[in-house]
Amino acid sequence: MKDIRYIFAIKEAMEEEMNRDENVFLIGEDVGLAGGSFGASKGLYEKFGPERIVDTPISELGFTSLAAGAASCGLRPIVEIMFMDFVTCCMDSIVNQIAKMRYMFGNQYTLPIVIRMPEGGGLNAGPQHSQCLEAWFAHVPGLKVVMAANPYDVKGLLKSAIRDDNPVIFIENKTLHAMKGSIPEEEYLVPLGKAEVKREGTDVTVVSASRLVNESLKAAETLSEAGVNVEVIDLMTIQPWDRETVYRSIGKTHRLVVAHEAVKQFGFGAEIVASVAEDILDELDAPIGRVGAPFVPASYSLEKYYVPNADDVKKAIMSTLERVF
């Protein structure tokens, strides 16, 4: 085992897959000469050269659709969108082209593309640099949507995403980039489409992803001192998500909290709750709890009050526990 930061784990995943398969390449703004705006590709340009670590003009639509064309012809692009907010510039590439090309062309083409993008607050970067938009992509048939909460997961999930033959929206979290964690020296994968019970518990199930998994774990720790036993599920893949693991847990705890950094309304948590209410409502012993950012744009100077944290998860858990049904 070795200690590694989340951002460096991303780099290792890309590097290993590029070593393994010469069709894998990275494209995006400042990914080459500069090693990536957040440093995810540091050193890769020196190693793989400008053919495989491709700096682009500022043109998210252009290079994301370019990746679609390249993938149709057998390459395996990794696209870096510098901030998730900028994905608004290439929704057509992703939604009308990449997500649909396989199905729409009668399965003739495969689109093995990974589109990486960091989301969320943490840099006080304000309303146009802090959004969490995963729910959009989860609503689009043809995309997989993956979110990683720690260095171990991010490496294993990213490697799986690169090997996956479907387009994958791979969402990082800016505050996690510096997070340290322990990973094996040897190669490993973390499968897509499987959730993980990150903490076992019996009183309430928290379903979450990305940074909020860590916040939920913190909340669970605090609550355990008060004798509350929280189960924390990390979805890891939002689309297609692992119903089985979630439903099994709710079958045990009979209480549900969903937690994400995105604004609460119309966030991915809503879908989890709706599915539960559709399929296993009778398992619930209390109204569910939801954690998400408030319904306003991300704030610059009030960011710390805007971005949900362990305390918000704790409150949601407590309120679910207080209520019976």
Add this chain to the structure above:
Amino acid sequence: MKDIRYIFAIKEAMEEEMNRDENVFLIGEDVGLAGGSFGASKGLYEKFGPERIVDTPISELGFTSLAAGAASCGLRPIVEIMFMDFVTCCMDSIVNQIAKMRYMFGNQYTLPIVIRMPEGGGLNAGPQHSQCLEAWFAHVPGLKVVMAANPYDVKGLLKSAIRDDNPVIFIENKTLHAMKGSIPEEEYLVPLGKAEVKREGTDVTVVSASRLVNESLKAAETLSEAGVNVEVIDLMTIQPWDRETVYRSIGKTHRLVVAHEAVKQFGFGAEIVASVAEDILDELDAPIGRVGAPFVPASYSLEKYYVPNADDVKKAIMSTLERVF
């Protein structure tokens, strides 16, 4: 009263508001010379001229952001996006600029923009011309999202939207364009943010919007013959949506079905269900039902099996009624 088609009701709304306020103008592809791809602005070019009925190059991002600038300077643009699918080309304009400009600039600016777009199937136009993406916009703080199910509503809601000082995503439905309905000769408005009980009932509440309201009403008719009493709520505004009316109804029927044309997963119905599960779960006597398109791109030749209809709503209602909790 007079009979009028949905598409013509849209025209009347725009025309009346343009008569009323010289700051209102219409901009989009082929809205002028041609009177709109679906004919919504037929005759308006002749009446108001190219200054106020503005044909654009094919450049959704350009003219939608242009509308943002024009609105900041006091105009009241109506933007026509020809098919909702093409809104993927201007998500940056809508999400990063228009939705945020008021809040982000400390309330200095107002952005009275209406962005009209028709969604859904009905033309067998295939995967890139049939999408329903309202859930995306409902997830973005700063936008209102409105959907109209018939000629009366579309006229009244569109007039309200044009007068509203907030940006409004105004979603039409292509199959409704030809729908006939009766409207008053005199001016009227339908308020934003208010749902309407389109049919009273006691056994189950169906929450819906746009075309699926009409399908739900059909389903309700059929079921009434079988002695089932369905209440149909037309949300009309998806964001901010009218909790009060929905909750009141569920307090009466204790059963909930949500129905929309968009793919079911991560659709707007999920948010309705999640809110209910959060706020008034104890009112529910049975698992909820959900109606939405299957999780694949819209189909060309199988469209009629893809797009949800009255029968799907009926099935969802029946299955909710069969289950107890």
Add this chain to the structure above:
Amino acid sequence: MGKPSKETMVKMYRTMVKIRKAEEKLMEVFSKGDILGFLHVSIGQEAAPVGICSHLADADYIATTHRGHGHAIAKGIDLKLAMAELFGKKDGYCLGRSGSMHLADKSRGIMGANGIVGGGIPIATGAAFAAKYRKTNQVAVSTFGEGATGEGAFHEALNFAAIKKLPIVYVCENNGWAEFSPHSIHMSIQSVTQRALAYDIPAVSVANNVLEIYEEAGKAVERARQGDGPTLIEVRSERWHGHYVGDAQKYRGKEKVEQAMTKDCLLDYEKELLQTNTLKKKDVEKINAEIGAEIEEAVNFARECPYPEVSEMMKGLYL
């Protein structure tokens, strides 16, 4: 490059006839309701796809538009399977899922028509990128209308291709109309070639003449194969019919339509072939009859082919 061989010239004629007749047939069956959705025909514009695709091998790539039947045929698409797709049938290239706006044939490098104006331009650019990446000497072609050059996708793609000297030929078929509006609504320049100046991409404007197009396309494809980067070709044609079949063209006026129809790139070429004795009258008749039969056969195939089963709708979303 030089002039095409006699064989090529005859083949080009055949292909132009095939496009013309196929689309005329499509208009007919569409009007009967056998084909659903939107149908955009390119009648009057057959010279461009043929002039260009004559330089391409199966391994070369092309990405086209909503008005893409001509390119697909010129690039060698199987007419039966294409017809089946247009009819929405099970054996269609896209399993009947997508129809006219999404014709694609991987085996012949046809990367797809596109329902999004401008959408295919960066996709074709990606194919050129892949060719260069792999050091094959494949070339990519991107076709689009003059209206599409208003989209950011056009700009972003050409900028990148120029910087990276990608092996691609951009072909703008300027047919004077984008949907229901003329050139002047879409740009303040006279020729689309001016757009290329923004990227230092060489550009040329040609008339709707298959031999001229063949010549310019030959140079451009050669340039691309040699690693000298992209070229933009504007073909000045005219749209004979409405934007889509069923468009009453009120915005255009009957005279203009009739005027457009006097310019017939197929008839011009036929005359030239006859005058130069490349073909005899009876060859022409034979070719037309053969192609007519081929199209009839394809339509019959499509008609008899079953629709996909509903259960197939849910298959193949993920691999």
Add this chain to the structure above:
Amino acid sequence: MGKPSKETMVKMYRTMVKIRKAEEKLMEVFSKGDILGFLHVSIGQEAAPVGICSHLADADYIATTHRGHGHAIAKGIDLKLAMAELFGKKDGYCLGRSGSMHLADKSRGIMGANGIVGGGIPIATGAAFAAKYRKTNQVAVSTFGEGATGEGAFHEALNFAAIKKLPIVYVCENNGWAEFSPHSIHMSIQSVTQRALAYDIPAVSVANNVLEIYEEAGKAVERARQGDGPTLIEVRSERWHGHYVGDAQKYRGKEKVEQAMTKDCLLDYEKELLQTNTLKKKDVEKINAEIGAEIEEAVNFARECPYPEVSEMMKGLYL
């Protein structure tokens, strides 16, 4: 237009000093952690905003970029309230909600900096549209970097402005870098003015000299006011500092940075003013002292201003 009056020349100097000193101060307080988020300074590039905004009235519009302090100051923003915004305070222009990347002052036509590269270009174009719509004779200015010209937003906006002959001046400050990559990554052309050929928009490239910029901007603003349509001005400057404060510029190399810093549009102008006796040494000192004090005062104001209350976060989303 001709040369600026003496009064204007002095005012331009004052404004350049104000931008320089304000940003130097910002770098200092940012490094101390008083300002959060991203801070992009335009030191070395003061000539462009001043040369251009000298032709604008309060009623004229400007929409800028992430590197927009200079334009805001040149367009007359209140330094105290701007500082308060940069500090994230309650009295800031945006109520402390948005910070440096979103400075806006409606009362002076400052439509906002923008966190989205290229995002402001069509917005400014919309302001020009509004001016024309209302037949006022307002002019709009859009500023952006050379990197932004890669975005589709640039292309779509200029195309529209050219077609409609909107009263707008596009100012591209080509400072050689877009984030961490040089000009050559972003375009294959030598001068951004070539981009304007795609729209038949007149364009001119000027050195980083405030008087030259003033002259060209004067012509362009005049053209716009006369209803003759848009102009593109490229200003060839160099970025002195990193992309944002804190950027170690490993991609650039110390020498290049030092070389860039030898070219100082402010010092050049100061020398010229002294040589031509437009200002005396002691005037220069006085101006610098006054501005220094003004900035100190603004920073103190910002420092003392309270943060917004948490409850205010939820206010004002909808009107």
